Amino acid sequence: MSLATIQAAELDAIDTGEATSPPSYTQAVSDVAEDLVQPVILVLTGQLIHAESNPTVLLYKVNRGITNSGPAIWLIEFERMEPGTGPAKQRFRHIYNLHHLPPLLRMPSRRRAEYFIEAVAAPTRGLGHLGLRQTRVGEHWTVLPVDMKGCTEIDRPPFVADAAPVLEAHHRQGAWKWTDGNGRDLALEYDSDREYRLLVTACLPREMLDALVALWCCRVWQQSVN
Structure with a gap:
């Protein structure tokens, strides 16, 4: 499925609340290199995240x-389903800690992160620890x-200078x-009273997708707290 098709689905989703599903997560992974994932619609329901095209296949939790x-x-564990050749060989792996550490005086700081993700597994350490700063x-x-x-x-960690x-x-x-960071469109998120969706519109390395999904969860968390 082309990027243009996915972007058209985004517009339909905003206008009508419905979306045409791109390939399932499993299909996307099998169609490309092992570390590259095709566009996919992810759905957050409760503590579980799955592809909209196949709700029975859990991807994150x-x-x-x-x-x-x-x-x-102040801390939520984020896990990814590790791929395998069969259901018995699949397992969740803890890859990030999601943190919320509010400032003592309730005054946001541009120097320190209130919401951030801590990389706790080897696959996530390339991008490292990442924080959300409201501009x-x-x-x-x-x-x-x-x-x-x-x-x-x-402690709220400081943003890396410059x-x-x-x-x-x-x-x-x-x-x-x-x-x-270069302004290239990666994903669109929207939510309803029942569930939250992330429409990933670009092919992404698995490491970047993991970070994006974890940060999406942080932003939803921030929205629910505020």
Whole structure:
């Protein structure tokens, strides 16, 4: 399925609330190189994330419900289903910790991350630890590397000085658009009263997709807390 087809589905989804499903996650992975994943629509329901085209195949999960975790919760574990040749060989692997550490005075800081993802497995350490920084109230988030050296469990890590953005999220026309550091469109997210969807519109390395999905979960978490 071409990128143009996926983008057309995005417009239909915004206008009508419906979307034409791209290939399933399993099909996408099998059609390309092992570390590259084709466009796919992901659905977050409760603690589980699956491809819209095949709800029975779980792709990611978190150990707490993101949409109903209050401000007292500061850590959520994020796991990815490891591919295998059969259901018996598939297993979830803990790859990120999602963090929410609010400032003591409730005054957001541009120097330290309130929401961030901590890489805890080898496949995620290439991109490292990443934090969300709000640049315009309610309208724009920038994803930047954070430095967790010397940080305790209650410390908000500082953003790496002068680092270039890894990802950005822009709120436009009732939806969030995710782009990479060069402005290339990667995904569109929208939600309803029942579930949250992430329409991945670009072929992505698995490492980048993992980070994008984890950061999407962080942004949904932030939305639910605020």
